[in-house]
Each structure stands twice: as C-alpha cells, then as structure tokens.
Amino acid sequence: MYLLGAFSPGPLEFGVILIVVLIIFGPKQLPKLGKMFGQTMKEVRAGVEEANQGLAEVNDAVSGQTAAAAAVPAEAPAVAPAPAATEAPAAPAEVTETPAVPTEEVQAN
Numbered sequence: 461m462y463l464l465g466a467f468s469p470g471p472l473e474f475g476v477i478l479i480v481v482l483i484i485f486g487p488k489q490l491p492k493l494g495k496m497f498g499q500t501m502k503e504v505r506a507g508v509e510e511a512n513q514g515l516a517e518v519n520d521a522v523s524g525q526t527a528a529a530a531a532v533p534a535e536a537p538a539v540a541p542a543p544a545a546t547e548a549p550a551a552p553a554e555v556t557e558t559p560a561v562p563t564e565e566v567q568a569n
Contacts, residue, residue: 469477485493 481493482490
C-alpha cells in the first residue's frame with residue numbers, strides 16, 4: 461500500500477513541473493498553452509459523451525430486440541409424421557457371385 465503512495469505526485473512535484481514548464485515555454489506562451497489544453501480537454505469530454513450516447517442507443521436497441529424476442533415465442537417447425545411401417549424392411553441381398561479374378565490373358569494385354 462505504501463508503494464502506491466510513493467508514485468503519486470505531491471505539491472513539491474507539481475511545483476517542479478510548473479517551474480520546468482515555465483522555463484521551457486516562457487511566461488508569454490503559458491496562457492496559450494493553458495487555453496489549448498482547456499480546448500483539448502473540452503473536445504475529449506465531448507467525444508467521450510458522444511461515444512457514451514452511441515453505446516447507450518445500441519444497448520437500448522439490443523435490449524429491445526432481446527425483450528421482443530423473449531415476448532414472442534418462436535413457432536416450432538411443422539414436422540410431417542413418419543410413415544407407418546406396413547412391411548418389414550427387406551433383408552440385403554446375399555452375394556452369390558464370386559468376384560472376377562483377372563486371368564493370364566487379360567494380364568498379358
């Protein structure tokens with residue numbers, strides 16, 4: 461638990477970051493950077509909100525389809541009754557012939 465607290469920035473770290481940014485960009489460009497950062501955050505929030513609304517619409521549509529499918533039971537397909545067996549099936553015919561064996565004459569050709 462203490463380890464997680466070691467990596468969180470405190471007031472001293474924020475002060476050092478602010479001084480470094482001030483040295484790099486100068487005091488004249490700092491308001492521009494703040495404005496650009498604010499606009500970027502506004503656009504990101506708008507994009508996230510739009511994505512959340514789209515996901516909510518899709519979720520509602522899927523929930524509506526699921527509820528409609530659950531409310532209307534699917535009809536069972538019509539199955540024709542099996543024909544009544546009047547006679548016993550015929551037994552397979554027995555093979556009485558012997559298979560043809562090639563003779564020497566056939567092999568010679």
